[in-house]
Amino acid sequence: MKKLILIVLFATLSGCAMLDAYNMAGFDANEYQLATKVRSKAEISKTDCPDVVLTRRNVSSILSVATEFKNYTASIPHNEEATNMSNSLLLEVQGLSDRYKTTTPSVPYCFTKMNIIERSAKNIQFVLGVKPR
């Protein structure tokens, strides 16, 4: 009887969480690939930070992929966390792009920014890979 009460209580308390989990979007290879691309581009671009012209080109490329990633995740149903993460990642990249359009940022700024983008994308990539198949 005690076990039955516990089961009913557990099901009642976390019913929404269970329904949410049951309906969650599954693993999507394209979504995973876009996160991997942002990570890889940021990783490679770090070494180009002293060269402003090359970095401007790299930043434009990262912005393009991050925008594609944001638009792709937003159109998948029951995909709130991935959508939030892709929005945050795009905001990080957007700041970098805006700065390179108007000024010539310092090398330490570029290096730190690329590190933050790389780490964020790596984190997203890992958790997207955990999504159920």
Added chain:
Amino acid sequence: MKINEVLNQLNGYDSKENQELETIAATVLDLTKMYEEKTISESEYQELLSDLQLEKSITMDASDLNAKAQLKFIIDTAITIAATAAKAI
């Protein structure tokens, strides 16, 4: 303790999350040092600090998604076991 925290603790994701939060905290210290040494400007410093806030929110969303995936795995396993048991009976 929330169900998400329990699930993340069970599969060891919480230690990965703690490591990420420690890296963010260490980066804040590095940034402050760079700003004090004037290797980055004030606006760059402010922007990078807000990026770390975004990175933190990504870490939190990733943690929620990981817990959700674990819960989905448990539900799917329970359904499979129930279906197998029903067939056996």
